[in-house]
Amino acid sequence: MKKSLNELKELAKICRGDIIKMTTVAKSGHPGGSMSSIDMYLSVFNLANIDPKNPYDYKRDRVVISHGHTSPGVYSALSRLGFLNPDEVIAGFRHSGSIFEGHITRGIPGIEWTTGNLGQGLSAGVGMALASKITGNNYHVFVLHSDGEAPKGQIAEARRTAKKENLNNLTVLVDYNDIQISGRARDVLYVDLFKEYESAGWNIIEVDGHDFEQLFNAIEEAKNYKLGPTVIIAKTIIGKGVSFMENRHEYHGAPLNDVEADKALKELGVENDIEKYKEMRKTLPLLRKKLEFDDYVITADAGTPITYTKEDKVDNRGAFGNAIADLAKINKGKIVAVDCDLKPSVKLGKFEKVSPETYVQIGIQEHNAATIAGAMSVCGVIPFFADFGVFGLDETFNQQRLNDINHTNLKTAVTHCGIDIGEDGKTHHEINYIGIVRSFFDTKLIVPADPNQTDRAVRYAASTLGNVVIAMGRSKIPVILDENGNPYFGETYEFEYGKMDILRKGEKLTILTHGSVAYKAVKVADKLKKEGINISVINVSAPLEFDASRISEYIDNSHIIIYEDHNKYNGLMVEFSKSVVENRLSPLSVENLGIDNYSPSGNNENLFKIFGLDEDSLYEKIKEKINK
Template sequence: MQRGNRFFDFKINNETQNYLEGLAKKSRMDILTMTTIAGSGHPGGSMSSIEIFLSLFYFLNISPNSLKDENRDRVVVSHGHTSPGVYSALGNLGFFDIDSAIAYFRLAGSPFEGHIERHIPGVEWSTGNLGQGLSAGCGFAIESKIKKINNFVFVVMGDGEQQKGQLSEARRFAKKYNLNNLFAIIDYNRLQISGNINDVMPQNIKENYLSDGWKVFETDGNNFVELYKTIHTAIKEGGPAVIIANTVMGKGISFMENIKDYHGKALTREQYDKALNELGFENKIDYYINKRKNFVFSEETLKSHNLYPKFNVPDGVTYPADKKIDNRSAFGEALLAFAKGNSTNDYLPIAVFDCDLASSVKVDSFAKNFPNNFFQSGIQEHNTATIAGSLSTTGILSIFADFGVFGIDEVYNQQRLNDINNTNLKVVCTHLGIDVGEDGKTHQCIDYIGLLRNLFGFKVILPADANQTYKACLTAFSESGNYFIGMGRSVTPIITKEDGTPFFDEKYNFEYGKADIIRDGKDLAIISYGVMLHRALKIRDLLQELGISAMILNISTPKELDLSAIKKACQTGKLVVYEDHNVNTGLGDIISSFLYDNKIYLPLLKLGVKSYSYSGTPDEVFDLIGLSPSKAKEQIINFFGFNKK
């Protein structure tokens, strides 16, 4: 037959057509069986999409033996709620045991979850948050450009999700970067949860794609012959192109067809028996119910495969103590040095994404030196976050640089889905906190730690000066996993030892989870990080004038505490956490929880931002809200009852 022909044959032959039609019929039975057993799921859209799924997974260069082949074609299913259809197609094509998918669908601990996940063989991207799949497809298409791979990337979407704004961002990006191996197929069954898509939210799907420069094709999405012919034509003409596949919700079962309720409603047992009679299959539901009872949980079935390159790590630099430099400039210089140290004649496995802020976030030098690896996405943060995330799973270092309010706050949902997908994304955010200053409260990102604490897989680094920034960036770039590197806007003094030489010098190696005792002290410990550390040192000087000895502890990795360093700080008997962050959700709250969990009872003063703030220079605003060194000193004296001298 024609399996794996990549739609290059002019048409589908009779043998293949008959085989796939039989497989579609069985897949419909499997969809209904698994959703009926589970008592939930989305059978209607799964049944309207099944011919699309079977066509792609059958004809494209995807097989159970090529799942780790970088040259394979990729399929992203954006409407992840159609998991019964995806599992039925993949299982019946031999990617895994179809009986297990039927029996264990939506069962706690089963790999066959309610929405598709990357740990399932053949699934490239975990989805369910509608509107993000096309962006993920763009990321995989960018991989093809960088690695010079001759493959296809297909994205299957629902029609209801075309209402999402992120799709328009993805369309423009794909057109700008001529992603000619990218093809989308829309399951156009015209129904969503609340009814007809045009009643819920009128849209002009065809015109939207045409206006953004895409080629548009239409076909019968439930007819293998017509669907094959249209995909063949689209591939021949090249992308980016979209196929609007006219389908029927609940296709194949008379009482389900064109009924919106079956978007997300399983059949009753009586309805199931009636449906199987229509399909002409023996009823084996009791077999699967019994199999479900014998499920054995295994963590191994929930692991997904990621690629990450091995990099040459250049030597760090040490900026002199009198150097006037902001941390973001150190990031830009570290990025450029890292790229130059890993540029080969084949390709550079690095991609940098910017949203119209290149000079501000300091990726402009990289863009100038490596224009083919720099992607200017414009003011399209949602799309960019997802593209950068999907690309990071393919063996390419993917860096998304932005302001804090855009790179975390605005795209929190996209970063959450990246984290669920176990990406290797490096998010570098500048302009954090009150340090943004004159831009005012709309741009003062004061909640980044709080938000990132919710993302289990993200490591967080908040370096204190340019020297620590440079070295931390080299570490994050060279390691797999999700990293957030955050910094302010202003020039930050170089942190020094007591002899005036740089603290983070050529002998310093950044180690994630290791704190730095910048100064020792016996009366209290001030814990800080980032742009506040140099101010903490000023507080120490002011307290020293009063005969109060303060330890200064730099915690640059708030999500992974250095227990020995904190316990040493606790020996002073008094703790202060001093930060440019929401006082309720930042490092102070983390330290407070640590003390409670370890049954350490001592006074803790949390100095942080208590409300949305003001527009002005950072020093002016810090003073106005009680966080300047002098006002922080007064609060420390009053809170702990130190006697003024």
């Protein structure tokens, strides 16, 4: 049941009391901003199409809170509107045995995105609003952000995208209290909020952020505006409702002590029952249970793989482009490609022709694109964020980390990995893709060895839940053949995450490799075979799942060469060393061939020679090992 304006006014007073209580009980938190935003939270959650009895309905409106530190306000508003238990919120706030963390957490009823890293919420809202239009579910998206985070560049990126895509199903509310940690926002770094949004072409409404009637009318006007997105700039007062807290930046992130809390609650006319909550807090478990909720993520029909023959000259990125276009044909309206002005380079041209309605051009705005794609993935579509490796992983590490925290269903396809891209030079050589993805807890990494394995890896990613990164080089490479001259990853091959491929069987020496140099290892092995020397070549397409026990017979009492177009200090060697120790295996020797410094520009074959990754250097290294 929706609340009347008078009921909201009464709830606002109670919620301010809740904010004081929970931060005092926890002895930490952000009461000031929560009290300036609370009237907006009550207004939005009250008017939005979200049912406390069915909070995960896939057609519900979405509310994204970008300034996640105002969680006390969010939790109190949701609890007083029937989504949560107020006692559990107040007693459990910021306790490890409670779901009510210091920054809001996705999966709590009413909360759509885990935030705290300021500046990303608007991009998440744009992604959800785009998904609303693509799926035809026609829900509205509300984003609330603070004026303190307004200088963030990603917010500007998101504003431009929202206007370009005519997201008339997106409404932003800005808490304009002119206060942040260090003092007045205007003194820290002035931002003209009106002109910023005006220059991006948004519809703008200005209101008193503590006047429920003005907020109600503005939200209704925004929902009915058809010419693009709307921003409601709400002028507020930090610490609103408690005289000694108002307009004081000291209360941004400082809770009240018991004496101050008692004084504040009396001023609000709210009962001081803090001791009750302190006692409840003592009974909480050390660690809470995992947060379970209904998620709107989907998988794709993988279709029939494309098999390339030995006559085909295809780069892995080209195989990716062909596969994603084929997936779009099979899964109408479900596969989305998110591009950052790299369509020819990441091979999305075919996809755009096949599915123009799900091809999203973000422009040169990688941070924005990574968050948009992540947010879309939890709204009933399967996005592939395609980018160069240094942009899609290195540059967007924080955004990808937040996607990982949010347990999204994003597929990231990064091309131009390794020194394989040659002349572009060190600023564009992505040589850290294993090390970066290793930092995440819920993201898989696939480094396919040739076009056939790439095709099957893309189909696997689309048909599997969870975040997947696929790392590819730039150059056209040969199809890897088995010892009978047939495509190794051909008609009968099925991609299995974590499985290692025995490309060549031998003895005494094993090469562990992946990606765009794997075919070189096979060529060297075949050359040595003609000389009567048989070595093993094993493709490790999922380096982060390396398990030495699966191939122990190729490691024990063998010389090992790690051979990869990657930073040698954070690549496959790390996983190999860890697993060999864990499994108590005893290789005769280990040679780590990879990149040990930033590379100059140049032809990729010359660069491979510089770092000892060319076929001749590999051949000589093997002969040296065997002849010792």
